[in-house]
């Protein structure tokens with residue numbers, strides 16, 4: 001009887017080992033990740049790489065062309081078109097802190113034009129998780145004229161599929177811009 005029990009347990013043990021071996025030979029289900037589709041790493045800094053002006057108000061706040069119409073003395077501006085450039089400030093209305101400003105301007109941009117400025121050195125917008133004011137000015141002497149601004153959020157965006165977008169389209173106050181962004185951990 002004791003021998004039979006012993007054989008029985010031997011049989012059970014052997015069966016167990018066989019099952020383990022069979023199991024260990026089976027591949028675990030494994031989904032091959034798509035290229036570049038690694039685990040999402042939280043970012044803590046962002047750089048502005050470029051800004052595209054998609055559209056802007058046709059007329060200035062006085063309902064006049066942005067510039068004085070000039071079709072006789074160079075530099076000519078027969079349609080009084082705007083000469084836009086961008087800058088980045090905080091939301092302080094009385095004395096905004098200028099973080100970055102485009103050192104050049106576009107000349108005589110028509111409403112149907114789409115002009116883009118690429119930053120040679122991407123600008124690191126700090127602090128992270130902050131709203132900035134991205135202003136569009138019409139270059140003029142002695143003083144440039146504010147054409148409008150959009151709110152640029154630098155931080156983790158609420159879209160769980162794309163919290164760190166390469167580009168954001170912002171439309172506000174009659175201004176439409178696309179801002180190129182680069183993210184770092």
Ligand SMILES: [Ca+2]
Pocket residue numbers: 067077080081082083107108
């Ligand atoms: Ca002009």
